[in-house]
Amino acid sequence: MVDSSDRTSPIDLHVSVRGSGFPLLCLHGHPGSGRSMSVFADRLSRRFQTLSPDLRGYGRSRASGDFQMSDHLGDLDTLLDRHGIGQFAVLGWSLGGILAIELALRHPGRVTGLILVASAARPRGNHPPVSWQDLLYTGVAGLINRVVPAWSWNIETFGKRSLLRYLLGEHTPEAYRYLASEGMDAYLRTSSAATRALNRALRARYDRSADLGRIDCPALVMAGAADCHITAESSWETASLLPGARWQCYPNNAHLFPWEIPDRAIAVVEGWVEENWHAIVPSS
Known part of the structure; x- marks a missing residue:
């Protein structure tokens, strides 16, 4: 540094x-x-x-x-x-x-x-090592969350099985709303x-x-x-x-x-x- x-x-x-x-x-x-x-x-x-x-x-x-x-x-x-x-x-x-x-x-x-x-x-x-399933579930969870932020079905079905399980502990609706409003854009704009x-x-x-x-x-x-x-x-x-x-x-x-x-x-x-x-x- x-x-x-x-x-x-x-x-x-x-x-x-x-x-x-x-x-x-x-x-x-x-x-x-x-x-x-x-x-x-x-x-x-x-x-x-x-x-x-x-x-x-x-x-x-x-x-x-x-x-x-x-x-x-x-x-x-x-x-x-x-x-x-x-x-x-x-x-x-x-x-x-x-x-x-x-x-x-x-x-x-x-x-x-x-x-x-x-x-x-x-x-x-x-x-832990990242698998192709991790990447798949992360992509699906992110896309759905962008359209329907903090949808409990998406959180339970895809969010908790994605790489978000290593970034979040409680998987609160607040976290998914921030991911939808700021997280996705930040990810896409990181060079x-x-x-x-x-x-x-x-x-x-x-x-x-x-x-x-x-x-x-x-x-x-x-x-x-x-x-x-x-x-x-x-x-x-x-x-x-x-x-x-x-x-x-x-x-x-x-x-x-x-x-x-x-x-x-x-x-x-x-x-x-x-x-x-x-x-x-x-x-x-």
Whole structure:
């Protein structure tokens, strides 16, 4: 992630800006887009100015060719400069959490609060092998859900037999509505270049756990116990190494837990923000 070799020039990212006040950068995962972060921005934009960019190669921020994961950081620096942002808090989901850690290490003193969702400084997974039946059921479940969101018959017949069984624990109607309104579009708008960049970083066994002690801002780390994409154990390791971090784990949920249990997840974020408000927003 931090390797600067073969780095390309920064690009202007498409970004959704909502609300006013202290800046909160909301970073999506893979596949994803800025729209995927609406589950957080809808509520947090009442207190913050939320900025939810499409990362390079995702959504409307198109990639002209191959790039490295480190290029995301240059793009985000350009975005912050474009909006005249000095200090800011950052919330990152999955890949977005890895980038949030990198920003906190890259800009000590500027990042005032760190929220990591289903993410880790040393991300490890235990996803089982994928079969052709998994892919078939996933495609059918996704198409039906796009037409009839959160249809219980589709959830029971195809959703729970598809790859969604590794992304969801409770298979709530809320999760399927988010999948219909934001998940499918995010998947279709994720470029092959973005997938290749992520896979290269994973093959290199990305690990920033030894550097977490240098991050001194308030931190919240959230995970689903059934997450096999970035395991809860990986997230817990990160929480234990971040000085003073709060840990929240949901026993019956997985990687997409913010879409499964949005009210519960946002309530924890809002409570943590309230407890740490004067540290997150130094001038308040």
